[in-house]
Amino acid sequence: MAQPTNKERIALNVTELGKLMKESPKSVTENEKFGKSVWFDLTTWDDGSKSLSGYNPETKSRYNLGKVFPPRDNPNNSTQTPQQASTMAQATDDLPF
16 A cells, blocks of 8 residues: 655635636536546745646636645754745855855
8 A cells, every 4th residue: 555755734725716616617527436626736836835726718817726835744844945045055154255
């Protein structure tokens, strides 16, 4: 049996989800085995953060559904983004060049 390798928490905006389902009915599908499903996009940004959104191509509207948060108990999880760490390192660098 497969074991999980990563766990993340997602804060889902139910108001935006409701609007997506109502205003973009093509994003909702029905499956005999799985029931109703809502399709949305998971985007990973260059700073490592992730966001969930839906898109209605007919109205060219984007629905920001939420953000994915890394696990709190991960010892490798830094609270700084790579850009923040780089800026901090440059600001405190004692090198003469």
